[in-house]
Amino acid sequence: MDHQGVPSDALDPASPDPAQWPVGRLLSSAARRVERDWNAHLATWDLNHASHAVLAHLLRSPMSQRELATASSVTEQTMSRVLTRMERSGYVTRAPHDDDRRRHVITITDAGRSAFFVASDRELAASMVTRGLTPEQAEQLRRLLVVVAGERGPEDDPDLSAGSAG
Template sequence: MTTESERELRNFCQLLSQAARLVQRRQDDVLGPLGLTRAAVIALEGLAPGALNQEQLASSVHAKSQTMGKILARLQLAGLVSRSRHPQDRRQLIIGLTGAGREALAAAQEAEAHALPEFDVRGWQTLREELATFVTSIQNQGPNRGPEGMSA
């Protein structure tokens, strides 16, 4: 039997999924004309503080290294990132933003900022804080468990 709190949680999760899809569609709509994808912007944002190797970047944005490699290849072809050999470890490539990459990132962030509806600043802050708490809770929960402790 489903309790009221379980129904509420399920309804919340459905609403959260719907909100995520709508935000992603809006982002796709504004990033497309810039020749960027959301994944590309995430990679550019990960490199904004400074150059990293592919594994470090993938880890920092919670992506798989192989997936990041494909994204970085496209960004390099577009002239938005550069790859150079690490000075101390020639086996490693260091990836950094180019000037064009910084400009593309700024344009993407500006476009994304205007893609969402107006919402008072306190509303965004509250929503961000609550979602951050929720995400942390899920990350700390461990493996997904079904009824009676069985893996789902």
């Protein structure tokens, strides 16, 4: 038996049927599908999930490449490639830091701000993720993903711990 009380042999990670996959494979597959759909949407503005996140960070304030890499959980080399593309698109500018000429300050441009807000249609984004779900299921999925993404246990969420008592 696994931790959910399902016989271990009941799941078949090699099956073509997602209902037979372990949770990790399901979540990974779902994330890839959502990322593919989201990137296809963002491509209209020459953006992808990584560059869209950079614009979101820069809306709060200008940042260094290192700060953006840390905030985005990527290496500085990866962030450099993302920023080069965004600079070509006219979405960000790089300027030398006032106090340290070796560092650059990355700032969102008006075009980047505009692209971010037009591309960030919440209803469209939600529909890409929750197609086929009822509103109640979509909200339950959101609450569960908050727990998974936040590395919190169900005991930290009263709505989830109450529902898992039976």
